[in-house]
Amino acid sequence: MDFPNGFLWGASTAAHQIEGGNVHSDWWEREWGRVPGAVVETPSGDAADSYHRYGEDMALLADAGLDTYRFSIEWARIEPEDGWISHAAIDHYRRMVDTAIGLGLRPMITLHHFTNPIWFAREGGWHSDAAADRFARYVEAAMPVLEAVDLVCTINEPNMVSVLADPEVGFPSIGLPPGVPAVTDRLIDAHKRAVDIVRGDGCLAGWSVATQAYQPIDGAEQVAAAYGASREDVFLDAARGDDWIGVQAYTRTKIGPEGPLPIPDDAERTLTGWEYFPPAVGDGIRNAWSRAGVPVYVTENGMATADDARRIDYTRGALEAVHACIADGADVRGYLHWSLLDNYEWGSYRPTFGLIAWDRDTFERSPKPSLGWLGEVARANALR
Ligand code: IFM
Numbered sequence: 001m002d003f004p005n006g007f008l009w010g011a012s013t014a015a016h017q018i019e020g021g022n023v024h025s026d027w028w029e030r031e032w033g034r035v036p037g038a039v040v041e042t043p044s045g046d047a048a049d050s051y052h053r054y055g056e057d058m059a060l061l062a063d064a065g066l067d068t069y070r071f072s073i074e075w076a077r078i079e080p081e082d083g084w085i086s087h088a089a090i091d092h093y094r095r096m097v098d099t100a101i102g103l104g105l106r107p108m109i110t111l112h113h114f115t116n117p118i119w120f121a122r123e124g125g126w127h128s129d130a131a132a133d134r135f136a137r138y139v140e141a142a143m144p145v146l147e148a149v150d151l152v153c154t155i156n157e158p159n160m161v162s163v164l165a166d167p168e169v170g171f172p173s174i175g176l177p178p179g180v181p182a183v184t185d186r187l188i189d190a191h192k193r194a195v196d197i198v199r200g201d202g203c204l205a206g207w208s209v210a211t212q213a214y215q216p217i218d219g220a221e222q223v224a225a226a227y228g229a230s231r232e233d234v235f236l237d238a239a240r241g242d243d244w245i246g247v248q249a250y251t252r253t254k255i256g257p258e259g260p261l262p263i264p265d266d267a268e269r270t271l272t273g274w275e276y277f278p279p280a281v282g283d284g285i286r287n288a289w290s291r292a293g294v295p296v297y298v299t300e301n302g303m304a305t306a307d308d309a310r311r312i313d314y315t316r317g318a319l320e321a322v323h324a325c326i327a328d329g330a331d332v333r334g335y336l337h338w339s340l341l342d343n344y345e346w347g348s349y350r351p352t353f354g355l356i357a358w359d360r361d362t363f364e365r366s367p368k369p370s371l372g373w374l375g376e377v378a379r380a381n382a383l384r
Contacts, residue, residue, distance in 0.1 A: 001323045001383040008106065008334030009378030010068025011061055011355060012300050013050070014113035014156065015077075017343035018057075020046035025076035026121035027114070027346075035121075037166075044344040049363045051092075055099050060356055060367055061340055062103040064375030069100050070299060070336050072110035072156065073145055075138050076117040082134075085141045093145040101148060108151040108299070108336070110208070111139055111194060114161065114346070126165045126183045132190040139194045143201055152203040153246055153299065154194040157210040158187040159235050175253055175260030176212065178230050188238045195242060208246025208299040209235045211284025213277070216255045224255035232287070239292035244333065246299030249284035249318075252277045271304035271351040278317025282325055289330040296330060298322060300338035304351035308368045311355075315374065319383050337374060341365075 016022045022044065029035050031043035050057055054071075061069055077089040093109075100107040112135070116125055120134055128134075139154075146152060155161065162179030195205040212232055216224035239245040251274035254261040263269065268276035281301050288296050303314040315337065326332050342354035349360075355371035358364060377383055 001320070003323065003381050003383075004326065005381075006333075007381060008068040008297070008336070009374070009381075010066045010070060010105070010108075010334065010336045011340035011374075012070035012108075012336045012338050013072070013340050013343065014110065015072045015074040016044060016047075016113065016115045017339070017345070018048040018341050019051035019074065020044065020049045021051065022074060022076060022115065024080035024117055025074070025115040026118055026125070029118055029121070040347045042348050046363075047344050048341050048358050050341065053363060053365075054096050056365060057340060057356070058100055058103050058105055060365060060371065062105050064367070064371045065379040066375055067104065067378065068106045068108060068334060068336060069340070070108035070110060070153070071096065072113035073142060074115065075112060075120070076115055078142055079117055079138050082117075082119045082123075083137075090142065090144050093142075094147075097145060097148055106151070107149050108153060108297075109146060109149050110153040110156050111142060112154065112161075113156040114164070126161065126186055127180075129186075131186045132193055135190040136193040136197065139197045143197070146198060146201060146203055150202070150204050151244070151297075152198045152205050154191045154198070154205060154207045155187060156208050157248060158184070158191065158207060159231055160210050161187060163231075174263060175227075176231050181230070184230070184234060188235075191238065199243075204243035206239060206242045206244035206246055206294070206297075207235070208248050209239075209288065211247050211249045211280075211287060213249065213252035213280040213283035214255050215252050215283070217261070220255050220257050223257055223259065227255055227259060233291060236288050236291040239288075239294060242292070242294050244295045244297055245288045245292040246297050247281065247284040247288050248300035248338070249281040249298070250301065250303070251275050252280045252283065271306065272345070276303070276314065278314050279321040281318045282321030285322065285325040285330055285332060289325070289332075296332045297334045297336065298332065299336050301335070302338040302353045304345070304353050306352060308370050311368070311370045312373050315370065316383065319377070323383065
């Protein structure tokens with residue numbers, strides 16, 4: 001199975017999940033019990049210390065044969081206090097961009113990946129009418145990071161941000177609560193403003209949506225359509241006119257007449273409790289391509305497992321589905337695996353998604369066979 005010329009192959013990460021010490025962010029506050037209603041099993045602490053070890057991490061990615069690294073820059077580091085910009089943080093992320101390019105990696109930068117500065121959260125977060133203005137001001141301030149970057153993701157999984165805008169909501173294993181409509185509107189506004197800002201500097205702008213492969217059983221088609229409308233489709237529709245759309249797919253959600261159905265007892269589950277279902281990415285691509293009508297990147301896809309051979313099986317199955325979408329005419333431009341490193345899965349280190357493991361005390365990196373495997377696929381630009 002050959003992939004199109006110029007197809008990008010890479011892996012994704014998010015700042016809070018790997019950098020460590022993100023002390024000015026609202027998630028750090030949650031992790032240390034300072035947010036009423038929020039329950040977190042384990043604090044992120046030093047995470048993988050990728051804030052200091054990013055060069056080693058990127059080199060492992062590049063040496064394996066991959067060509068693209070998606071990472072996020074951290075608003076809470078760049079603007080730790082309302083209106084005060086850290087030039088040291090901007091310089092840090094510029095160094096990361098330079099390092100990636102020096103290694104032959106194309107950087108894709110995410111501007112917002114779940115975490116907010118504490119001051120932003122205290123002032124209402126995405127519930128505040130000032131949210132889009134505050135976000136746009138941060139994006140303006142971050143522009144020096146993007147000088148040598150073309151692909152920019154404004155907001156990661158706005159549909160999850162809308163769901164998680166209330167701290168007592170955790171990540172569910174089946175279905176999602178509906179988003180908060182006013183938050184959804186503000187996120188779309190913030191996205192459009194960020195698109196204008198980064199396009200002004202010549203970047204290609206998009207955002208990445210958590211696609212959930214809502215699959216109706218017979219007779220539940222309308223229920224599934226209504227279920228997906230506020231949780232997924234509104235965010236895909238908002239990407240019409242963007243330069244690209246990101247699909248982030250892991251599992252499916254079967255929908256019956258009353259809504260999401262439980263995962264059958266005999267189905268294989270991953271370490272996040274989700275059903276093992278590699279073709280989910282195909283459902284996500286098809287929905288994104290038909291609704292947004294712009295080039296698609298798979299910006300996240302992977303499996304939380306301690307069994308790396310199973311990760312390879314999963315990824316092979318997912319790539320078969322990506323290839324089938326391309327064969328059917330979808331304009332898919334790249335595949336970025338989640339994740340480069342085992343990381344902080346929003347409350348715990350147990351679900352391991354990484355192509356690379358690391359020691360919790362020494363931070364020593366141990367690439368897994370899946371990294372080499374994906375690198376070979378990338379070098380061949382084909383799945384054999
Ligand atoms: O770890 C998350 C990531 O932050 C957003 N997309 C889904 C991943 C796995 O849950």
